[in-house]
Structure formats: structure tokens, C-alpha cells
Amino acid sequence: MKFATLQDGRRDGRLVIVSRDLQRAVAAAPIADTLLEAVEHWDDVAPQLRQLSDALNAGRALDAFTFDPRQTMAPLPRSPQWCDASAFLNHGKLMEQAFGTPPIPLFDSVPVMYQGASDDFLGAHDDVPLPDEAHGIDFEGEFGVIVADVPMGSTPAHAATRVRLLVQLNDWSLRALGPHEMKTGFGFLQAKPSTAFAPLAITPDEIGEAWRDGRVHLALHVQWNGQRFGEPHGGEMNFGFGELIAHAARTRRLRAGTVIGSGTVSNVARAAGSACIAERRVIEMIDAGHASTAFMRFGDRVRMAATDARGATPFGAIDQRVIDQRVIGPLAKAGPAS
Numbered sequence: 560m561k562f563a564t565l566q567d568g569r570r571d572g573r574l575v576i577v578s579r580d581l582q583r584a585v586a587a588a589p590i591a592d593t594l595l596e597a598v599e600h601w602d603d604v605a606p607q608l609r610q611l612s613d614a615l616n617a618g619r620a621l622d623a624f625t626f627d628p629r630q631t632m633a634p635l636p637r638s639p640q641w642c643d644a645s646a647f648l649n650h651g652k653l654m655e656q657a658f659g660t661p662p663i664p665l666f667d668s669v670p671v672m673y674q675g676a677s678d679d680f681l682g683a684h685d686d687v688p689l690p691d692e693a694h695g696i697d698f699e700g701e702f703g704v705i706v707a708d709v710p711m712g713s714t715p716a717h718a719a720t721r722v723r724l725l726v727q728l729n730d731w732s733l734r735a736l737g738p739h740e741m742k743t744g745f746g747f748l749q750a751k752p753s754t755a756f757a758p759l760a761i762t763p764d765e766i767g768e769a770w771r772d773g774r775v776h777l778a779l780h781v782q783w784n785g786q787r788f789g790e791p792h793g794g795e796m797n798f799g800f801g802e803l804i805a806h807a808a809r810t811r812r813l814r815a816g817t818v819i820g821s822g823t824v825s826n827v828a829r830a831a832g833s834a835c836i837a838e839r840r841v842i843e844m845i846d847a848g849h850a851s852t853a854f855m856r857f858g859d860r861v862r863m864a865a866t867d868a869r870g871a872t873p874f875g876a877i878d879q880r881v882i883d884q885r886v887i888g889p890l891a892k893a894g895p896a897s
Contacts (some may be wrong), residue, residue, distance in 0.1 A: 590607045698729050778793075
């Protein structure tokens with residue numbers, strides 16, 4: 560099944576089911592009005608949602624309408640919790656060089672993870688208002704999962720069974736603010752603005768064999784201002800999502816709707832390119848002794864879309880523009896990118 564949340568003036572939007580070709584949609588209500596409601600009551604509502612999805616894909620759904628991804632919010636506009644890992648060790652080791660930090664103890668065997676803001680996720684086509692170009696504006700292409708309730712102390716094997724949906728996301732970063740926050744020992748806060756999500760949250764069966772070993776085995780195609788930036792492959796995760804969920808649940812239970820991120824998709828092979836600017840800059844420093852790629856400027860755009868072997872984009876695409884928050888005002892929220 561493929562789910563999207565449409566803007567309707569409410570903070571949690573209106574849940575719809577989307578056809579596999581991304582052309583048609585149908586309202587999920589009265590089965591479930593929001594995605595959080597669906598995930599919280601998954602065992603009860605999933606069979607009915609599956610029937611509606613099957614009818615939509617067969618062209619039999621009543622009241623189906625044309626799906627417009629530009630009208631979507633994040634599939635889960637706000638979540639009980641958002642935890643992001645660094646499960647691609649190639650990226651993490653390069654970033655240690657970028658920030659001049661010593662190696663993280665047990666980095667190869669114990670996942671690292673921070674808890675981000677989950678109260679205001681961005682839609683795939685929302686403008687991204689930020690306060691200052693000098694903060695080092697960067698995108699970070701990732702995959703993630705939305706889970707059902709996870710008991711404290713779950714094993715990785717059990718944690719993997721709690722995955723309900725897969726997502727694709729852009730974990731925006733302000734690189735100039737990161738080093739100080741990491742040195743405090745309290746982790747990221749100002750360096751991590753609102754995270755953006757591709758239009759669709761999907762059940763794992765939607766990508767077939769590309770979902771295995773707790774990993775999304777798809778290439779994530781990233782373009783910056785219309786130019787190719789990279790297409791690193793999600794299968795190179797050093798920790799699977801079962802391990803990441805279990806890590807987050809070691810000393811707490813996770814409530815349904817919690818989102819767990821993979822961290823920036825990164826491949827050892829240089830030919831794959833990168834999913835964030837900071838990684839490219841580190842590679843430039845290694846190869847040429849200095850970084851030549853600047854961070855983003857206001858007006859820049861980034862597009863991200865995971866693509867399967869047939870060229871389909873099962874999550875849809877993120878396509879966003881960075882804008883100056885000072886222009887729209889401190890309390891305003893930007894709408895879809897034009």
C-alpha cells in the first residue's frame with residue numbers, strides 16, 4: 560500500500576491511499592483519517608485499507624481522484640518521536656574528518672543516533688525557510704521506517720517485525736552550527752531544522768525484493784539545481800533497520816508512529832556520488848587538499864527520488880527550494896515551492 564497525506568488546513572492533514580502508478584488516490588476515511596491513526600490501530604485497519612488499495616489499483620474504487628503530489632504534506636506530518644542514525648559507516652568516518660572529531664568508540668559495532676524534532680515535518684514540495692546562508696545549508700538524503708509500538712529491550716529480530724511503513728527523507732542540516740553542538744556533548748538542536756519527506760509512505764511489499772535484511776536496496780538519485788549529485792545505494796547500510804530500532808528501544812519503549820532514519824546514504828565507491836554536500840567536500844579535501852563545493856544558497860533546489868530497476872519512484876520525489884526565513888517572517892511557514 561502507498562499512503563500520502565493531503566493538505567486540508569489541519570496539522571495532521573487527510574490520509575489517502577495512492578495507486579501504484581502514483582496517478583490516482585482515494586480517501587482512507589472512515590477507516591483511518593490520518594496516518595498516525597492508521598499506524599496506531601494497524602492490526603485492526605490494515606485489512607480494510609488493503610482492500611481499498613486493491614480496489615484503487617484495479618480501477619474499482621469509488622470517489623477516486625487524480626493524485627497531485629504537490630498538495631501533500633509529509634506522510635506523517637508530526638510524529639511521537641524522530642530518531643536518526645548514522646548507519647552508513649563510510650559517511651560517518653568521512654564526517655569525522657570534516658568536523659575534526661576523534662573516532663567514536665565502538666562506531667563499527669554500536670549504532671550512533673540522535674533524537675531530532677518530530678513536531679513539524681516538511682512536505683516534499685514545501686519551500687524550506689532557513690535563517691542564514693552562513694549556517695552552511697546542506698541536504699541529506701536518507702531512508703527511514705515508521706514503526707508500530709516497540710517494547711523496551713526488543714531484539715533486532717523482533718524490532719524488525721514492528722516496521723509498518725518505509726519512507727524516503729531529506730534530513731536538512733546546518734553544517735556551521737554542528738561542530739559546537741557536538742562538542743557540548745548534548746548533540747544536535749539548532750543544526751537540524753525540520754526534516755522533509757517524499758510524498759509517499761509505503762508498505763515494504765511495495766518494493767518487493769528491494770526490501771530485505773532490513774535495508775532498502777534502491778539507488779537514491781540526488782540532483783542539486785538540476786545537476787546530478789549522486790545516486791548512492793541503500794543496500795550498503797552497515798546496520799539494518801532492525802538493529803537501529805532495537806538500539807532506540809534499548810532503554811525505552813517506542814510508540815506507534817516513531818520514525819527511525821538511516822542517516823545519509825553513502826557508498827564506498829566514489830562513482831556513486833553523494834547524498835549530501837558535506838560528504839562531497841570531505842572527498843574533495845582528501846583528493847585535492849581543499850573543499851571547492853560551497854553549501855546551498857537561497858533559491859537553490861534539491862531533488863531526491865529513490866528509483867527501482869524499472870525507473871519507477873516508489874516514494875515519489877522530494878523537490879524543494881531553500882528560501883530566506885527573514886523574507887517571509889519569523890512565524891510564517893512557507894508553502895509549496897513554485
